[in-house]
Amino acid sequence: MKIKGNIIVGQSGGPTAVINSSLAGVIEAARDAGVKKIYGMHCGIEGLLKEDIVDLNDHIKTSQDLALLRRTPSAFLGSCRYKLPEIEGNEAVYEKLFGILEKYNIEYLLYNGGNDSMDTVKMLSDYAATHNKSQKFMGIPKTIDNDLPMTDHCPGFGSAAKYIAASMKEIIRDNAVYGAARTNIVIVEIMGRHAGWLTAASMLSKGPDCDGPDLVYLPEVAFDPKDFMKRVKELAKKKHSIVIAVSEGIKLADGRFVCELEGESGKLDAFGHKQLSGVGSYLASMITAETEFKARSIEFSTLQRCAAHLTSLTDADEAYGAGYLAAKKAMEGNTGMMVTIQVTSRKPYIVEYSQFDIHEIANVERKVPQSWIINDGTYVSDEFITYARPLIIGELQPHFAGGVPAHITLE
Amino acid sequence: MKIKGNIIVGQSGGPTAVINSSLAGVIEAARDAGVKKIYGMHCGIEGLLKEDIVDLNDHIKTSQDLALLRRTPSAFLGSCRYKLPEIEGNEAVYEKLFGILEKYNIEYLLYNGGNDSMDTVKMLSDYAATHNKSQKFMGIPKTIDNDLPMTDHCPGFGSAAKYIAASMKEIIRDNAVYGAARTNIVIVEIMGRHAGWLTAASMLSKGPDCDGPDLVYLPEVAFDPKDFMKRVKELAKKKHSIVIAVSEGIKLADGRFVCELEGESGKLDAFGHKQLSGVGSYLASMITAETEFKARSIEFSTLQRCAAHLTSLTDADEAYGAGYLAAKKAMEGNTGMMVTIQVTSRKPYIVEYSQFDIHEIANVERKVPQSWIINDGTYVSDEFITYARPLIIGELQPHFAGGVPAHITLE
Numbered sequence: 001m002k003i004k005g006n007i008i009v010g011q012s013g014g015p016t017a018v019i020n021s022s023l024a025g026v027i028e029a030a031r032d033a034g035v036k037k038i039y040g041m042h043c044g045i046e047g048l049l050k051e052d053i054v055d056l057n058d059h060i061k062t063s064q065d066l067a068l069l070r071r072t073p074s075a076f077l078g079s080c081r082y083k084l085p086e087i088e089g090n091e092a093v094y095e096k097l098f099g100i101l102e103k104y105n106i107e108y109l110l111y112n113g114g115n116d117s118m119d120t121v122k123m124l125s126d127y128a129a130t131h132n133k134s135q136k137f138m139g140i141p142k143t144i145d146n147d148l149p150m151t152d153h154c155p156g157f158g159s160a161a162k163y164i165a166a167s168m169k170e171i172i173r174d175n176a177v178y179g180a181a182r183t184n185i186v187i188v189e190i191m192g193r194h195a196g197w198l199t200a201a202s203m204l205s206k207g208p209d210c211d212g213p214d215l216v217y218l219p220e221v222a223f224d225p226k227d228f229m230k231r232v233k234e235l236a237k238k239k240h241s242i243v244i245a246v247s248e249g250i251k252l253a254d255g256r257f258v259c260e261l262e263g264e265s266g267k268l269d270a271f272g273h274k275q276l277s278g279v280g281s282y283l284a285s286m287i288t289a290e291t292e293f294k295a296r297s298i299e300f301s302t303l304q305r306c307a308a309h310l311t312s313l314t315d316a317d318e319a320y321g322a323g324y325l326a327a328k329k330a331m332e333g334n335t336g337m338m339v340t341i342q343v344t345s346r347k348p349y350i351v352e353y354s355q356f357d358i359h360e361i362a363n364v365e366r367k368v369p370q371s372w373i374i375n376d377g378t379y380v381s382d383e384f385i386t387y388a389r390p391l392i393i394g395e396l397q398p399h400f401a402g403g404v405p406a407h408i409t410l411e
Numbered sequence: 412m413k414i415k416g417n418i419i420v421g422q423s424g425g426p427t428a429v430i431n432s433s434l435a436g437v438i439e440a441a442r443d444a445g446v447k448k449i450y451g452m453h454c455g456i457e458g459l460l461k462e463d464i465v466d467l468n469d470h471i472k473t474s475q476d477l478a479l480l481r482r483t484p485s486a487f488l489g490s491c492r493y494k495l496p497e498i499e500g501n502e503a504v505y506e507k508l509f510g511i512l513e514k515y516n517i518e519y520l521l522y523n524g525g526n527d528s529m530d531t532v533k534m535l536s537d538y539a540a541t542h543n544k545s546q547k548f549m550g551i552p553k554t555i556d557n558d559l560p561m562t563d564h565c566p567g568f569g570s571a572a573k574y575i576a577a578s579m580k581e582i583i584r585d586n587a588v589y590g591a592a593r594t595n596i597v598i599v600e601i602m603g604r605h606a607g608w609l610t611a612a613s614m615l616s617k618g619p620d621c622d623g624p625d626l627v628y629l630p631e632v633a634f635d636p637k638d639f640m641k642r643v644k645e646l647a648k649k650k651h652s653i654v655i656a657v658s659e660g661i662k663l664a665d666g667r668f669v670c671e672l673e674g675e676s677g678k679l680d681a682f683g684h685k686q687l688s689g690v691g692s693y694l695a696s697m698i699t700a701e702t703e704f705k706a707r708s709i710e711f712s713t714l715q716r717c718a719a720h721l722t723s724l725t726d727a728d729e730a731y732g733a734g735y736l737a738a739k740k741a742m743e744g745n746t747g748m749m750v751t752i753q754v755t756s757r758k759p760y761i762v763e764y765s766q767f768d769i770h771e772i773a774n775v776e777r778k779v780p781q782s783w784i785i786n787d788g789t790y791v792s793d794e795f796i797t798y799a800r801p802l803i804i805g806e807l808q809p810h811f812a813g814g815v816p817a818h819i820t821l822e
Contacts, residue, residue, distance in 0.1 A: 015588050043590040075585035080592060088594065164814045166720050173485035173818060174717035177426050179454040181491060209818045232418030301709045306585035309577050310720060403723065403803030404577045407584060407620045 001332050003033055005107030006135070009327075010041035010048060010054075011115035012082075012120065013143070016156030017163075017308040018319035022112050022140050023077065025323025027060055031396035033331050039104060042410075045111070045120055045219060049093070051100050059410060067252055070316060071398050073308035083116050083122045086144035087130075094127045103242025108136050108330040112323065114143035114154075118338055119362040125336030131180030136330040139338035139358055142323050144305045146197035149364045150245045150356040151340035155322050158315030158391035161201035163307040164190060164300060165392060168213060168245065169205035171298060176241035185232065185242045185287055185295040186215070189280030191304055195222050195251035196368045197388075200380045202245035204388060214242050215229070218250035220347065220367050221377035223258055228283070229290055231378060236293060246279055258282060309405050318351065325353050382392040412743050414444055415545070416518030420467075420738075421459060422486035423493075423524035423531065424554070427567030428574075428719040429730035433523050433551050434488070436734025444742050448682045450515060453493035453821075456522070456531055464509055470821060479819040481727060482809050484719035487821060493502035494527050495534045498541075505538045512546055514518070519547050519741040520601055523734065525554035525565075529749055530773040536747030547756065549737040550749035550769055553730070555716045557608035560777045561767040562751035566733055567716070572612035574718040575601060575711060577625060577746035577801060579656065580616035582709060587652035591771050596643065596698055596706040599624070600691030602715055604660035607631050607779045608716065608799075611658035611791045615799060631663035632788035633779050634669055639694070642789060647704060655781045657690055669693060672771030718817050723742055724805025736764050760801035 009017055023040075030038045040059075042052040060069055060102045069076060085093055101109070109231040111121050121139040128135055141148050145155035148368070168188060175186050190199040196218025205328045206212030214235055235242050250258050280297030287295035292354055318341055326339045337355040344350045398405030420437045422430055430650055434451075436524040441449045451470075471480055480487060496504060502572035512520070522532050532550040552559050555567035555593070579599060601610040607629025617623030625646055628634055646653050661669050670690040691708030729752055737750045748766040753762045756757050783795045809816035 043592060046592065047590075072584070073581050074588045078590040079588045081589070153781040162814055167714060167718070169815055169818070170719060173483070173712060173820075174426060174713050175483045178492070179458075179489040179491045181454060181457065204813070205815060207813055207815070207817075209820050222541070296712075298712045298714070299517050300708065301707075303578060303714075304581060306581040307578070308581060317497050365654060389813060395811060400806060402618055402800060403573055403805070404580055404616060404618070406618075407580070409584075410546070410619050411571070 001033065003035055003112040003331060005105045006037035006039060007035050007046070007108040007327065008041060008053065008101070008104070008112040009107045010044045010112065011077050011079050012044040012111060012117035013075045013079060014305060015072050015079060016142055016144050017159035017311045018155050018316045019112060019142050020072050020076045021143065021316045021319035022155060024066050024069050026110050026327045027319040029054055029324040029327035033285055033328070034329045037104070039106065040077040041080035044082060045080035045084065046080035047078065047242070048100060048127060049097060051379060053104070054410065060220055061105070065408060068399060068406060071308060071396065071405060072153065072407040073306040073310070076408070081116070084120050087123060087127055098127070098133055098135070107134065108327065110323070110326050110330060111142055112142050112146060113138040114145065115363055115365065118148070118358055120364045122336065122358045126162070126288070129334065136335040138326040138330040138334060139361070140326045141340065144198060144266070145192055145195055147195040147365045147367065148361060149366045150361050151341040153341060153391055155319035158312040159310070160304045161196055161204060161388055162312040162392035163304055163310045164198060165204035166310060167300065168202040168243070169210050170206060170212055172243050175243055183236050183240050183242070183293040185243050185244070185272070185284070185293050187246055187280040187283045187295065187297040189246055189248055189278045189299045192219060192247045194219055194367070195246050195367055196248055199245050199247040200368055200384050201388060203380045203385060206385070213245040215249050215378045216246045216380050217244070217246045217378065218368055218380070219247045219375055220250060220370065221373055222253040223250040224253070225286065227376070229286065233291065234289060246283065248279055250279060267357060272338065273338065288337050309398050311396040312392045313396045314391055316396040321353060329355055346390055347369050347388060360386030371394060412444065412744060414446055416516045417739065418446045418519040418521070419452060419459070419464065419512070419515070419517045420448040421455045421523065421572060422488050422490050422519040423455040423522060423528035424490060425716060426485045426490060427553055427555050427716055428484050428570035428722045429566050429727045430553050431483050431487045432730035433553065435477050435480050435568060435675055436731040437521050437738045438477070438725060440735040440738035442452055444739070448515070451488040451673045454489035455493060456495065457493035457520065458489065460508060462513070465821065469528060476819060479817060480812060482719060482722070482807065482816060483716040484819040487819070489821070492527070495531050497629035498534060498538050500521030504595035509544055509546070518545065519738065521549050521551055521734070521737050521741060523553050525556065525559060526776065529559070529769055531750065533747065533769045533773045536769060539746065547741040547744065547746040549745060550772070551733050551737045552749055555570035555609060555636045556606055558606040558778065559772060560592060560750070560775045561772050564752060564802055565755040566726060566730035566775040568608060569723040569729070570721070571609055571715045572615060572799055573723040573803035574715055574721045575609060575612045577721060578622050578711065579613040581585055581622055583616060583624070583654050588656055591651050594647050594651050594653070594704040596655070596695070596704050597670065598655050598657055598691040598694045598706065598708040600657055600659055600689045600708055600710045602711070602740040603658045605630055605776055605778070607658050610656050610658040611779055611795050612799060614783070614796060615631045615789045615794070622623065624656040626655045626789045627791050628655070628661050628664060628789065629779055629784055629791070630658045631781065632784055633664040634661040635664070636697065636785070640697065643698060644702065657694065659690055663692060720809050723803045724807045724809040727803055727807040731763060740766055757797060757801055767820065
């Protein structure tokens with residue numbers, strides 16, 4: 001392939017444990033192809049619009065730098081939640097953006113993100129197509145939520161799933177420590193507003209040495225508080241340690257988010273503001289109000305997306321592969337597409353990379369199949385485990401220094 | 412040494428990532444000495460009183476079992492929070508206990524726990540001394556809180572500190588991801604009701620690649636909400652990502668726990684009950700009420716005591732050593748003592764084990780020295796880092812199976 005100019009890469013949306021592995025893949029692809037300048041957008045497309053860009057050759061120099069980059073959580077370049085406006089009526093924004101690309105002789109733009117970020121790739125490639133621009137735009141999938149369509153799974157999901165599965169297993173053991181002396185219930189609240197992939201990943205804790213969570217509630221099915229309480233009481237007759245996984249996004253049949261019910265009931269925080277605490281603490285309060293059981297909630301919070309110390313090697317390698325191939329495909333002349341991962345065999349696990357038209361991807365959400373959600377919407381089937389197990393295999397061992405994982409930073 | 416009978420070991424109080432390493436140490440010491448029966452109390456002294464005991468030779472047979480035991484979080488034997496009553500007036504309880512010991516020809520009792528558990532060792536050895544009983548009783552220190560006296564530090568603390576330091580570092584990176592686009596404040600709530608060792612451990616995230624938390628609040632000094640808000644606003648002038656570590660047990664100058672203030676202000680949960688949410692969410696609400704900044708809280712919850720996937724090897728080895736030596740000392744005829752760890756050199760790190768009279772230990776709490784708490788009670792000095800750094804060095808790598816750490820269970 002003939003390299004026509006420089007390359008730029010941006011990271012966008014919520015970070016993952018492996019978003020920087022994709023960045024490492026882009027950098028190595030560009031170097032292997034002999035690209036002169038490898039630029040990074042500082043804080044995504046929002047930074048590019050301010051001409052806030054860095055020369056990655058100044059920051060990632062050695063193989064040790066690349067190794068640390070792959071082990072650094074959060075977005076090395078910084079991220080944004082900025083969405084490009086419609087082209088029509090906002091031509092000035094696009095003229096400015098393309099002006100900056102031309103100023104730095106940038107021919108290839110890689111954007112690593114989720115749904116909104118793929119929309120950015122779509123807008124840029126659409127503009128280029130209709131305005132006789134030569135630049136190529138490729139999307140690199142990234143989201144812990146695993147909700148991008150056309151790809152078997154998304155880089156970032158496997159590592160979050162591994163963290164959730166391992167932590168869930170540890171919580172289940174911890175919660176059982178007092179034996180029959182008291183009934184202990186833990187509600188574990190897991191990310192995923194609309195898709196339950198991460199909550200389902202708690203099931204990966206299940207094995208010969210662990211029963212896994214007792215109940216699993218995904219946002220794909222309506223949540224019934226009465227049925228929930230009935231099941232909790234039934235479980236408590238059989239066991240003293242109960243662990244329940246719930247998605248932050250579960251909804252009642254009428255469409256209201258469960259996590260918003262506290263606010264509706266008029267709960268105010270100490271400063272007089274309506275407070276939306278999590279669905280986990282809401283359900284724990286419900287249990288303690290109606291029973292004698294001890295109930296509390298645990299929220300993985302941002303740890304589930306930034307716990308790079310427990311990165312899945314499979315996930316990290318695929319994130320790297322997706323980044324490398326996106327850059328390679330762009331340099332080969334492709335544009336307006338997102339790299340996808342196809343699993344040709346789950347056992348043994350074999351993947352192929354492909355790419356899809358960005359128009360089929362942007363703004364589409366992929367959810368957990370209804371047929372995998374069983375027991376009246378309170379559990380997840382083994383089909384999910386078959387699907388997800390290969391994604392959490394292997395560990396990208398941190399480089400420890402002073403007892404903590406070493407990172408590399410832009411500053 | 413001449414072995415006079417069988418051995419029994421119990422685990423008590425909140426578990427740690429390495430409490431089972433101490434159990435492994437006891438088992439190996441007993442085997443090395445040729446003890447016939449190695450019993451375990453199922454759920455501590457409370458289980459022993461019900462004659463609920465297990466034969467550990469039936470459960471931990473191979474070196475692989477021992478290796479997995481050291482990698483299993485929570486208490487393998489189950490735990491309790493039961494405190495033995497005063498001897499006077501409750502002789503029947505003690506007669507029953509010693510009757511059970513005699514029935515099983517148990518001459519050596521090891522009890523692994525924190526302050527309350529050392530009280531149990533004291534009561535049992537006191538009773539034996541005044542009632543002409545031959546059994547020997549030794550305590551093995553255990554607590555993530557690190558608040559036992561007479562020992563440089565406690566097994567369990569190092570692993571919790573390592574988890575907190577690594578997770579804090581990941582949170583700090585994650586929180587900075589949006590750069591200057593908005594001011595993001597995270598309050599990280601850390602365990603430790605009366606002693607701030609664990610909250611101070613968040614400082615171990617600091618290094619060439621991380622600034623560490625911006626403010627650190629321990630329960631050893633009074634918390635001033637006005638000064639807190641002033642400092643937050645000052646920080647926000649200089650940086651956009653602010654991370655604050657707070658102990659769950661911080662108090663106002665008048666002695667009230669900050670985490671109880673919400674309850675006092677009349678906050679009710681959705682079910683009409685007074686709610687005590689954490690100090691982290693309280694302080695985050697305070698910030699959002701008084702400023703335009705985005706603020707949220709993260710609670711490590713029980714993860715900080717059960718995250719065996721990130722166990723400190725130093726800590727695990729010392730827990731094993733303390734368990735081994737406690738059993739050895741008991742078999743040599745010692746009683747009424749707790750094994751302690753003395754650090755003879757911090758660099759290079761060299762430890763010696765010793766033992767102290769249990770009367771000097773039971774019910775005494777050791778706190779972070781006032782001189783290590785600096786900047787008007789908002790930060791921790793390098794003396795703490797010198798003290799704690801060696802305790803988090805090294806990793807006890809999990810044995811992964813199916814992408815998650817493998818454990819061993821009693822069932």
